[in-house]
Amino acid sequence: MEFSREKAKKAQVREYKTIQPKESLNTLSKAKITISNYLGGKYFSTVDEVVQNKNIVKLVESKHSRNSVLPGESDIKDGLVKMILYSNLCSVEINGASVKSKSVLRLTSKVFLGAVSSKFAQKDIDNCFKVNSLSEKQKEFIKRIFKEAEENNFIVQIQGVK
Template identity: 55%
Template sequence: MSVINGKIKGIQYEIVLADNLEHIDIENFNINKVPSCCLLKDGQYSFAISKWVSPKRTRSYPFERVYNTLNTSKKITVIPIVKDEGIAGDRDFIQWDTISLMSLLDVFVILGYYYIADIKGKKITNQQFNNEYIISQIKKIEKYHSSALHWNLNELKNNLHNVTNKAQESYCKIEKQTGIALHSIKGLDDFKHRISKDISEFMKFSRDKAQQAQIREAQTLQPKESLSTLSKAQITISNYLGGQYFLTVDEILINKNTLFLIESKHSINTQLPSKGDIKDGLLKMILYNNLSDVEIDGKKINIKPVLKLTSTLLKGSILSSDNRKRIQAYCMENKLSKRNMEIIEKLFTEAHLNNFIVKIEHSV
């Protein structure tokens, strides 16, 4: 399997496909009840806020939510530091590389914790953030005049241990209140011990987990991928913050001295993958589009990002580089809905503005 390395020195990208965000006043704000991303107004202050339902980035399209806020000058995302569903379910911890990626995108991270939950079978569900704490952090960001990078690093250095303690206390209460057995408290103690030393320990802890996940993903074909080849590759992206992102490229193609990094999204029941899937792919395009000093298996190479959308319900294929007449003919041949044609038009515009390729085609 090929190994790709690259660097990101900064982000330049124009967003087109983002949703219009609902406006919420701070007096009516409850992080547990507002949409997954919205615009928050507090007097003279205005933010775009997104929230994660798990610290794990592969669950519930958190990248779509963040993507929808990237057009706003000041962006906040709320991420639970840990989510424990009970012994019968998963327990996920926040990773350094998630925070590093948010810093790279100039997004302020609020490290949240769950403090109440409902029972569902042998698990807990409907976990809710402590809203008062989230609002208190928003108020601090209002008065914070440095960058998201500085805020995020400061939170890791000075507040991560505190939030972990709050999460630990809350899960002990939830376990008593619900009677649902949660994962051993030792796991949280180990996490707290690792991060209490210094940020480098937290980075190592996170990267070990991320690398393990990268290897697993590289060996697996996901249901939402339909590849013309199984040429997956591991890619490690480094940035000036010391962050490293261990990702898996769905498909690669080398033509002369150009490496095509292909992110694939597939649909069986609809003509296009969901907007959540597409925006998840677009966040990868943001990363790939800003890569420099790229090497594959130790050799320098030029790159071209590609977002490939496939469906069993389509006929033929089109590229974002095709002329308007060809694109219109394709839409008519496949009897695409007005909504899907609007998505394609915006998506192709975003591809043109940011110099990547979108390919839409039939696949089984």
């Protein structure tokens, strides 16, 4: 068991040092996360961005697409798993200090116009759908992602980038 934990920790370090060429991040604040459970297990991961405002920290997982309105479904599902995990953390510490956390799945695209969030009013979401000429399938997919965010207490942001 110790062998596999050591390999996981090394993988965390590799991922922490790696800048994905297609990622579109607002900050260069990639961070290592170690999740501990009540049985003494430790799980090593990274988060793409950490945005701290006083005693609240946003754990941001980013997925990007160069050629499509949205990143691929498998990338988004990977991000959703992390959101569900991060949204269920009992306590979060930065350098030993307790902070409140909020999980954010940020989906970026060079094709998407403007920005929309799972926290927006429905009329603003509908307007963004119209501006981007989204298909019914794309609209339904985004609605399901937003529903997942609501049910699991995290935020989804979709925005166009240059």
